[in-house]
Amino acid sequence: MSLEQLKQRALSNPEVKTEYEQLEGEFKLIDQLITMRTDAGLTQAQLAEIMHTQKSNISRLERGNANPSWSTLTKYAQACGFELTLKPNKLSDHRR
Amino acid sequence: MSLEQLKQRALSNPEVKTEYEQLEGEFKLIDQLITMRTDAGLTQAQLAEIMHTQKSNISRLERGNANPSWSTLTKYAQACGFELTLKPNKLSDHRR
DNA sequence: TCGCTTGTTATCTTATATGATAACTGTCGG
């Protein structure tokens, strides 16, 4: 199933909307991770060595079901030559 | 000891520089969290309810030694009316 | 002073992220 299909199905059910958004955010996160690494011109194995961990763990981060801690994210970024802050974008349709 | 003093002492020892930077990043993170919550005009208890958790857990996040997972960060942000992405700032003095 | 609100701290339990090792796939230049 494609991401687009998943999106359609998820959004058709209002209850899972936040779950989808979570999922989408996860994809974005992974994208940003991989972008940082490739920008730095590093392979997973090289990055793993800098971070004093294993390439399999890097793959796990970049592939699936990744829910890394803040410290893991900053270590990853720093190894790629980046410092990390959050970028909170205000949701226009925010209800309370 | 103030943050400034801590910074000075930490930076005087090259080996702990990254540790200090982690620490500084942690402070920045906490700042951003609290800012999001106060911007949303929420108390810890209110935010906790939205996130279906306890106010003590929110306090733990905002106070000390916080190392939240990405999903916790996004839930927190979303409850405050924000969507979250990473903002990677290139480190000018990056060596390899 | 007395409640009430907001936030903090301590503690336990449970869920899960991370570290580590090994085996596997696909790709590509020789």
Next chain:
DNA sequence: CCGACAGTTATCATATAAGATAACAAGCGA
């Protein structure tokens, strides 16, 4: 075909984040 490289997957052990409850402290208006 073969070896080297890049990435993936499975699995287990261990560290730790997160859920939950309770008690406490500070501030503040009635």
